[in-house]
Amino acid sequence: MPPDAARRSDRSRRAILVAALELVEALGYSKLTIEAVAARAGVGKQTIYRWWPSKGPLLFDALVELGPVGHDSPPSGDLAADLKRELRLAVGELAERRFDQVCRVLVHESRTDLVTLLLMPRRMVVEDRLRSAQRLGDVRPDVDVSAAAELLLGSLYQRWLLRTAPLTEDFTDAVVDLVLRALSDRP
Template sequence: MPPDAARRSDRSRRAILVAALELLEALGHSRLTIEAVAARAGVGKQTIYRWWPSKGPLLFDAFLEYGPAGADALPSGVPVVDLKRELRAAAEELAERRFDQVCRVLVHEERTDLVTLLLMPRRMALEERLRTAQRLGEVRADVDVSAAAELLLGPVYQRWFLRTAPLTGEFADAVVDLVLRALTG
C-alpha cells in the first residue's frame, strides 16, 4: 500500500512550523532563514515556499498553532481585577520571546493585517471587561469602550515596540489605574 500523501504533507507542515518556532527562539527574527527552517524540518525550501510566501506568514501560522500556552482566566466579576489581569496577560504575551519575535517579523514585513489578528483577541477581551464595568456602574455609561481599550493597550504596545523600559505587570497595573480614573470620574 503506497504512503498517504495527505498524511505526509501534514507531517511536513507540522515539522516546518515547529522548526520555524525553535529557530526563531534560538536565532531571533533577523537571523532566521527559510533555508534554515527547511534544513531543520527535513524538507526542501520549495516545500515551504509552496505553502508560505515569506517567513512572516509562516511564523504567523506556527504561532497560531503552537503559540502562547496560557489560557485566559474567566472573569472574576470585579472589573478592576479583570482589567488588570487582562492587561498583565497582554504584557506577558508580548514579553514571551516567541510572540515578541513573531510580531516583530510581521511588523518588519509590514503585515499589519496579521499583527492585528494576533493582537485583536486581547483587545476584544478588554472591551468585554469594560462593558461589564459599564453595566455594573463602575465605568461611566458614556465611555466609548473601543477607545478605552485602545487607551489601555496603547502604552503596553508602545513600550513593547520601542523597548523604552521593561514591560512588567506593575506597569500594566499602573496603566489600568490611570485609565480607570479617567473612565470613572
C-alpha cells in the same frame, strides 16, 4: 494501501511551523533561514516554498496557529483584577523572544493582519470585560469601550515597540488603575 497525503501534509506543515518558532527563538529573525527550518522539520526546502514565499509569512502563520493568543478565563467580578491579568498576559507574550522577534518584523513590514490576528483577540477580551462592567455600573455609560481598550493595550504595545522603558507588572497595574479612574464615576 498508499500513505494518506493529507495526513502527511498536515504533519509536515505542523513540523515546519514548530521548527520555525523554535529556531526564531534560538537564533533570532535575522539568522533564521528556510534551509535551517527545513532541516529541523525534516522536509525539503521546496516543501516550505510551496506553502510560504519567505520566512516572514511562515513565521506569521506559525504565530497565528501555534502562538499565545487570546485568553479564556471568565470574569472574576473584579474589573481591575481582570484587566491587570489581561495586560500582564500581554506583557508576558511580548517578552517571549519568538513573539517579539516576529512581531517586530511584521510591524516593520506594515502587516495589518498582525493586528487583526495576533493582537485583536486580547483587545476583544478587554472590551468584553469593560462592556460587562459598564452594564454593572462600574464604568460610566458614556465611555467608548473600544477607545478605552486602546488606552489600556496601546500603552503596552507602544512601550514594547519603542522600548522606552521595561514592561513590568507595576507598569500594567498603574495603567489599569489610571484608566479605571478615568472611566468610573467613583473617585
